[in-house]
Amino acid sequence: MKKLIFILVGLFIVPLWIHAQTIYIHLKDGSVITLNLANIDSITFDIPEPVTAPDTLLAYYPLDGDAMDASGNGYHGKVVNAVPDSDRFGNPNGCFYFDGNSYIDLGNVFNDLYTPLSVSFWFYKETFHNIREGIFVSDNFTDTSNYYGFWIRTAVDTQIVVGYGDGGHPSPENRQQKLSEGKFKIGEWNHVVVVIRGPMDMNIYINGEEAGGRYNGSGGPMVHNEFPAIIGKMDFENMTFTGKIDDLRIYKGVLSHADVLKLYHEGGWGF
Numbered sequence: 001m002k003k004l005i006f007i008l009v010g011l012f013i014v015p016l017w018i019h020a021q022t023i024y025i026h027l028k029d030g031s032v033i034t035l036n037l038a039n040i041d042s043i044t045f046d047i048p049e050p051v052t053a054p055d056t057l058l059a060y061y062p063l064d065g066d067a068m069d070a071s072g073n074g075y076h077g078k079v080v081n082a083v084p085d086s087d088r089f090g091n092p093n094g095c096f097y098f099d100g101n102s103y104i105d106l107g108n109v110f111n112d113l114y115t116p117l118s119v120s121f122w123f124y125k126e127t128f129h130n131i132r133e134g135i136f137v138s139d140n141f142t143d144t145s146n147y148y149g150f151w152i153r154t155a156v157d158t159q160i161v162v163g164y165g166d167g168g169h170p171s172p173e174n175r176q177q178k179l180s181e182g183k184f185k186i187g188e189w190n191h192v193v194v195v196i197r198g199p200m201d202m203n204i205y206i207n208g209e210e211a212g213g214r215y216n217g218s219g220g221p222m223v224h225n226e227f228p229a230i231i232g233k234m235d236f237e238n239m240t241f242t243g244k245i246d247d248l249r250i251y252k253g254v255l256s257h258a259d260v261l262k263l264y265h266e267g268g269w270g271f
């Protein structure tokens with residue numbers, strides 16, 4: 001009822017403020033509230049905070065022994081050679097280990113997903129061999145095809161790369177890409193969130209911190225194809241992943257830094 005009063009005051013009464021001396025507020029229950037303007041010091045409008053971060057969880061892979069999508073949207077994947085392993089909390093079968101010859105095939109999906117978008121995941125590498133390793137690609141393009149969809153991979157100096165392609169041949173003018181300044185850790189779990197808003201407008205968060213970085217490429221808007229979305233490798237330049245991957249989430253929209261920290265601290269991690 002309080003809110004109704006404020007709405008009526010805001011819409012109809014304020015414009016008459018100068019001429020009126022008394023306000024009669026007619027409530028839906030038939031009662032009337034009478035206010036003498038001379039007695040009013042001020043009116044406060046109780047407007048709720050706008051809902052920020054209109055992000056929507058599109059797919060969520062807990063990777064607890066299978067590649068089922070826990071978002072409810074049915075984007076279930078197929079495990080190819082990856083084996084269950086212990087997650088960051090020590091739960092057996094809580095994630096998957098990829099041996100460089102294994103991956104999870106999600107099929108020809110996410111073709112309606114464009115920028116802005118966000119992806120959150122955890123990964124663990126026991127050793128690092130200064131090679132580029134594919135972690136996720138939405139459209140698994142090959143050396144003989146063009147750049148499509150979006151991708152997340154490691155770089156040769158323990159950095160994270162996020163990028164997307166416009167369907168053109170694989171050269172910098174057909175992609176937008178960012179290489180993180182911050183680095184991930186070897187022998188520890190790393191949480192990564194990437195946010196792609198558009199050209200030269202991306203975030204890479206590593207373990208809750210905005211990792212900075214530099215951009216590369218000048219491609220146009222993202223173009224999808226019929227190639228499958230893959231966790232654990234990119235066939236382009238044979239970027240296979242060795243290590244553990246867990247809790248991969250794909251969102252429409254932008255995750256804020258507060259959202260990132262919430263995901264990083266999920267389950268009490270990092271306190």
Ligand SMILES: [Ca+2]
Binds near residue numbers: 062063064247
């Ligand atoms: Ca998990």
